[in-house]
Amino acid sequence: MRAEVLAVGTELLLGQITNSNAAWIGEQLAIAGIDCHHHTVVGDNHRRMVAAMRASLARSEAVIVSGGLGPTQDDITREAIAEVMNVGLVRDESIVERIRTMFASRGRDMPESNARQADVPEGSAVIEQKLGTAPGLICPVGNKVIYAVPGVPYEMEEMVTRAVLPDLQRRATEMGEEASTIRSRVLRTWGMSESALAEMVAPRVDALEGSGGATLAFLASGIEGIKVRITAKAADEESAISILDAEEQELRRLLGPAVFGVDEQGIEDVVGRLLSDRGWTVAVAESFTGGMVASRLVDVPGSSAWFRGGVVAYDSEVKHDLLDVRPGPVVCAEAAEAMAAGVSKLIGTNVGLATTGVAGPDSQDGVEPGTVFVGLCIDGATDSAQLQLPGDRARVRSLGTISALDVLRRRLQS
Amino acid sequence: MRAEVLAVGTELLLGQITNSNAAWIGEQLAIAGIDCHHHTVVGDNHRRMVAAMRASLARSEAVIVSGGLGPTQDDITREAIAEVMNVGLVRDESIVERIRTMFASRGRDMPESNARQADVPEGSAVIEQKLGTAPGLICPVGNKVIYAVPGVPYEMEEMVTRAVLPDLQRRATEMGEEASTIRSRVLRTWGMSESALAEMVAPRVDALEGSGGATLAFLASGIEGIKVRITAKAADEESAISILDAEEQELRRLLGPAVFGVDEQGIEDVVGRLLSDRGWTVAVAESFTGGMVASRLVDVPGSSAWFRGGVVAYDSEVKHDLLDVRPGPVVCAEAAEAMAAGVSKLIGTNVGLATTGVAGPDSQDGVEPGTVFVGLCIDGATDSAQLQLPGDRARVRSLGTISALDVLRRRLQS
Numbered sequence: 001m002r003a004e005v006l007a008v009g010t011e012l013l014l015g016q017i018t019n020s021n022a023a024w025i026g027e028q029l030a031i032a033g034i035d036c037h038h039h040t041v042v043g044d045n046h047r048r049m050v051a052a053m054r055a056s057l058a059r060s061e062a063v064i065v066s067g068g069l070g071p072t073q074d075d076i077t078r079e080a081i082a083e084v085m086n087v088g089l090v091r092d093e094s095i096v097e098r099i100r101t102m103f104a105s106r107g108r109d110m111p112e113s114n115a116r117q118a119d120v121p122e123g124s125a126v127i128e129q130k131l132g133t134a135p136g137l138i139c140p141v142g143n144k145v146i147y148a149v150p151g152v153p154y155e156m157e158e159m160v161t162r163a164v165l166p167d168l169q170r171r172a173t174e175m176g177e178e179a180s181t182i183r184s185r186v187l188r189t190w191g192m193s194e195s196a197l198a199e200m201v202a203p204r205v206d207a208l209e210g211s212g213g214a215t216l217a218f219l220a221s222g223i224e225g226i227k228v229r230i231t232a233k234a235a236d237e238e239s240a241i242s243i244l245d246a247e248e249q250e251l252r253r254l255l256g257p258a259v260f261g262v263d264e265q266g267i268e269d270v271v272g273r274l275l276s277d278r279g280w281t282v283a284v285a286e287s288f289t290g291g292m293v294a295s296r297l298v299d300v301p302g303s304s305a306w307f308r309g310g311v312v313a314y315d316s317e318v319k320h321d322l323l324d325v326r327p328g329p330v331v332c333a334e335a336a337e338a339m340a341a342g343v344s345k346l347i348g349t350n351v352g353l354a355t356t357g358v359a360g361p362d363s364q365d366g367v368e369p370g371t372v373f374v375g376l377c378i379d380g381a382t383d384s385a386q387l388q389l390p391g392d393r394a395r396v397r398s399l400g401t402i403s404a405l406d407v408l409r410r411r412l413q414s
Numbered sequence: 415m416r417a418e419v420l421a422v423g424t425e426l427l428l429g430q431i432t433n434s435n436a437a438w439i440g441e442q443l444a445i446a447g448i449d450c451h452h453h454t455v456v457g458d459n460h461r462r463m464v465a466a467m468r469a470s471l472a473r474s475e476a477v478i479v480s481g482g483l484g485p486t487q488d489d490i491t492r493e494a495i496a497e498v499m500n501v502g503l504v505r506d507e508s509i510v511e512r513i514r515t516m517f518a519s520r521g522r523d524m525p526e527s528n529a530r531q532a533d534v535p536e537g538s539a540v541i542e543q544k545l546g547t548a549p550g551l552i553c554p555v556g557n558k559v560i561y562a563v564p565g566v567p568y569e570m571e572e573m574v575t576r577a578v579l580p581d582l583q584r585r586a587t588e589m590g591e592e593a594s595t596i597r598s599r600v601l602r603t604w605g606m607s608e609s610a611l612a613e614m615v616a617p618r619v620d621a622l623e624g625s626g627g628a629t630l631a632f633l634a635s636g637i638e639g640i641k642v643r644i645t646a647k648a649a650d651e652e653s654a655i656s657i658l659d660a661e662e663q664e665l666r667r668l669l670g671p672a673v674f675g676v677d678e679q680g681i682e683d684v685v686g687r688l689l690s691d692r693g694w695t696v697a698v699a700e701s702f703t704g705g706m707v708a709s710r711l712v713d714v715p716g717s718s719a720w721f722r723g724g725v726v727a728y729d730s731e732v733k734h735d736l737l738d739v740r741p742g743p744v745v746c747a748e749a750a751e752a753m754a755a756g757v758s759k760l761i762g763t764n765v766g767l768a769t770t771g772v773a774g775p776d777s778q779d780g781v782e783p784g785t786v787f788v789g790l791c792i793d794g795a796t797d798s799a800q801l802q803l804p805g806d807r808a809r810v811r812s813l814g815t816i817s818a819l820d821v822l823r824r825r826l827q828s
Contacts, residue, residue: 011633013450014598015441016643020432022455027429036427037462041436041453044631048451055469071609072632073619103607106802111609131805152634154809219430284726290712291705294726298704301775301807309732311725312698312708318723318761347732361715393715 001172002035002060006052008067008077009151010043021066021156032165033182033233034172044068049080057084057144061175062168064160067151069134071114077148078119081139084146087122091115092135095126099133127163131155138167145171183240184231186219187251188261190406194218194226200254201228214247223398224266228255260409267405268296274412275306275351282408284310285323285343285354287330288372292401293355308347313339319356322346331356331367336375337382344377352377355404359393369393372400374407383411415586416449416474420466422481422491423565424457435480435570446579447594447647448586458482463494471498471558475589476582478574481565483548485527491562492533495553498560501536505529509540513547541577545569552581559585597654598645600633601665602675604820608632608640614668615642628661637812638680642669671824681819682710688826689720689765696822698724699737699757699768701744702786706815707769722761727753733770736760745770745781750789751796758791766791769818773807783807786814788821797825 005022012019022039029036038059042048049068056063068077082089095118096110103110117134120126127136127149136159137148147164149156189197198218205216219227228251232243252259261270275282284293294310297303311322319325323342325335336356344352353376360369370389375382385407389399419436426433436453443450452473456462463482470477482491496503509532510524517524531548534540541550541561546569551562561578563570587593603611612632619630633641642665646657666673675684689696698707708724711717725736733739737756739749750770758766767790774783784803789796799821803813 010631011643012437013440013453014444014645015437015439016598016600016633018432018434018437019453023426023429023432025429026427030428037457037459038466039427039433039455043451045451052452070632070634072612074631102804106804108607108610111607111613113609113612131809153636286705288712289709291700291708291724291726294700294705294728295703295709295811298702298726298728298811299808304728308729309726309736310705310728312705312712312723314708314712314718314724315722315761322723322760346736347729394713397709397712 001062001168001175001177002037003029003062003064003168004036004038004040004056004060006056006063006065007039007041007151008044008049008065009041010074012041013043021151021153024153024157025064025066025160028160028165031182031184031231032169033180034168044074044076046076046080046083049077050083053080053084053146057141057146061171062145062147064147064149064164066149066156069117069136069148069150071111071117071133075116078116078121078137081124081137081146081148082121085121085123085139085141089119090122092118092120092126095120095135098129102133127159129155129159131158136163138163180233180235181237181240182231182233183237183244184229185244185248186263187228187230187248187255187259188225188263188265188267189228189255189258190225190260190267190402192226192255192258197226197228197255197258201251204250204254214243216247223395224402225260257410257413260406266296266299267402267409268300271405271409271412272297272300272303272306274409278412280351281306281308281349282351282353283308283343283347283349285339285352285375286310286312287314287319287339287356288359289355289397289401289404290314292397293353293404296401296405308349311343311346329365331358331364331371331373333373333375333384333386336373336384337377338375340375340377341380341382350379351408353404353408355400357396357400359396359400361393370396372396372403374404376407376411378411415476415582415589415591416451417443417476417478417582418450418452418454418470418474420470420477420479421453421455421565422458422463422479423455424488426455427457435565435567438567438571439478439480439574442574442579444596444598446583447596448582458488458490460490460494460497463491464497467494467498467560471555471560475585476559476561478561478563478578480563480570483531483550483562483564485525485531485547489530492530492535492551495538495551495560495562496535499535499537499553499555503533504536506532506534506540509534509549512543516547541573543569543573545572550577552577592649594647594649595651595654596645596647597651597658598643599658599662600677601642601644601662601669601673602639602679602681603642603669603672604639604674604681604816606640606669606672608634611640611642611669611672615665618664618668628657630661637809638816639674671827674820674823680710680713681816681823682714685819685823685826686711686714686717686720688823692826694765695720695722695763696765696767697722697757697761697763699753699766699789700724700726701728701733701753701770702773703769703811703815703818704728706811707767707818710815710819722763725757725760743779745772745778745785745787747787747789747798747800750787750798751791752789754789754791755794755796764793765822767818767822769814771810771814773810773814775807784810786810786817788818790821790825792825
């Protein structure tokens with residue numbers, strides 16, 4: 001089974017946005033065991049869209065088209081697919097109603113142009129849109145298929161996961177491809193370089209070589225720590241998952257506390273679980289991270305059970321006045337510990353977590369950019385950690401946020 | 415003159431890296447006034463690389479191939495181009511020497527595999543490599559051309575800027591095209607749906623139709639508001655920019671306060687500029703946004719001049735105890751205004767900005783998810799706005815953050 005990705009949008013050709021949709025879909029297809037040999041981008045141009053879909057269908061059994069489903073005149077994916085299918089467009093009144101209701105729920109009238117989003121090529125099936133207005137489409141072309149999904153990433157991801165991948169796998173089985181399942185699991189790590197991880201895992205990689213069991217890969221994408229992906233191919237899900245379980249155990253033994261979570265589990269989710277296990281509450285005091293630590297804790301559903309609040313003490317006076325930090329330097333271990341103690345006292349929690357540091361670009365009071373202190377206060381007892389973080393202002397702030405959460409995570413796990 | 419971008423690399427198909435090279439090259443081509451109608455990605459596969467180059471050359475006069483010039487066995491761009499040119503590869507000893515010297519300068523011997531990087535399709539010209547080991551190539555195919563550049567972004571960018579774009583523009587002139595430049599500008603908007611914007615701008619789009627002046631497009635990428643892109647093609651940069659200036663003025667007249675910024679300008683940048691223009695300071699009190707508003711303000715370089723800090727009042731008690739919010743419901747206009755007043759008093763600023771609402775997934779005290787109140791306090795005078803936001807918990811929090819900043823932005827601009 002081969003599938004291709006066709007991203008539609010002149011803004012992609014002009015480089016105003018990067019084609020992250022193709023990367024995401026490509027990764028999902030690989031995990032699902034479906035070959036993908038081409039990614040293509042064309043602009044909002046009917047003739048070129050039609051030609052690109054035909055070229056893809058000549059090479060592959062399926063093409064996933066993302067973008068061009070909006071309400072405006074330059075959104076013409078529906079029309080282009082109809083031409084490839086050699087059918088007309090029919091308006092689906094139930095979709096019009098859905099969109100009308102959606103606008104109404106926001107106290108707005110549906111602009112007439114949105115009705116275009118309810119036009120469906122004859123003979124195609126609709127993928128219900130759960131997050132936005134544009135529905136997706138499953139469009140048969142002979143024994144092949146065109147999937148149309150929105151260009152908005154989170155709408156696209158939800159639709160591909162819920163409808164497109166399952167349909168592709170069903171077709172693969174119908175094509176007589178021996179039903180095999182590929183499952184993967186990602187171990188999330190923090191605090192080790194990729195090469196250090198690779199060295200620790202190397203013997204395991206050799207042991208697995210040609211074993212037909214799991215395979216391992218390192219993913220350094222983004223800044224949320226290095227990921228170790230375990231992939232297992234097996235006849236059925238159950239066997240695949242038991243391979244993953246065994247390998248996860250093996251890797252956790254090798255990597256120890258560097259592993260903080262699995263798959264989509266963020267470090268804030270782990271911290272939240274550890275806190276609620278103890279029935280503890282936390283408050284945060286933030287300087288250079290400016291609310292990012294608090295925001296990540298609030299991201300966790302149910303966080304109100306263990307997160308009470310925090311203080312963004314960006315200006316030094318706020319540190320002194322609200323958090324009882326002694327006059328003097330504010331980027332040091334003493335200040336970090338005072339902030340942690342001050343905020344847990346002010347807000348009334350067992351745990352206080354604090355960040356102070358220099359995000360840059362300029363150094364501050366002779367302290368280099370990237371110098372960061374994390375303060376921790378648990379039931380009155382304070383402690384702190386110093387870190388030197390790389391990168392620009394945004395990177396130092398993000399790395400500092402994760403590092404602060406990791407300091408608390410390791411303490412709660414020890 | 416039409417050019418296409420062909421990115422080579424299985425890691426792109428697998429989504430292990432996003433195709434930022436195509437975005438960058440696409441932008442450079444647009445600025446140079448060279449049409450680019452297709453971006454393609456293929457893996458490290460000889461047959462598919464050859465087919466992709468032939469398809470590109472059948473549609474366009476030039477194709478820029480990035481990647482596959484490395485020293486390893488799966489770097490086969492040189493071989494594929496030679497097949498398309500129907501010539502053999504000849505080793506350029508001067509390149510071998512350059513690479514050998516380069517390794518020597520780092521006190522290393524050149525691995526023999528690197529000699530492959532000196533293989534050049536007969537009849538092609540070499541683009542000197544100034545940053546890495548792989549040289550680039552200019553490969554004539556009839557009266558058309560294939561450019562080969564490295565996949566490493568900074569090596570690729572240097573080579574495209576220095577050698578590829580000038581060569582393309584020379585060819586365009588030879589083809590009798592008069593020199594032209596394309597410039598574009600993006601107007602950032604908040605508070606209107608794409609279709610509502612489209613309807614307001616429709617008369618302008620019609621007026622411009624075939625005028626040879628600017629063209630307009632809507633970009634709904636991400637959640638940072640709908641963008642209206644103005645693109646102008648003219649003989650030189652100066653004329654292109656004056657077209658953009660005139661059209662921006664026209665659109666601002668049509669769209670009014672919905673336009674908050676231009677190009678990369680974020681709403682927090684605009685708020686920061688407006689505050690420092692007045693010499694005002696701001697503090698924020700956040701409930702469901704949990705620090706996201708503060709974090710975005712801290713993102714702005716130099717924010718310490720006008721942002722002092724804030725309180726994350728996630729737990730209701732924190733709202734009552736720290737911000738003097740009266741006992742009773744906390745998701746209402748009164749609470750939002752009290753939070754804004756309380757935080758500006760607590761931290762000592764002219765302006766207090768506050769958010770309270772229900773992010774979901776569950777409703778709270780009978781209040782539906784998505785219900786949001788933004789409180790504002792300027793020199794003691796309070797005011798508030800109510801919004802109903804769509805989407806899941808993460809989306810409501812992000813939209814609520816931008817909406818809160820927009821409430822302050824509109825007030826400061828009015």
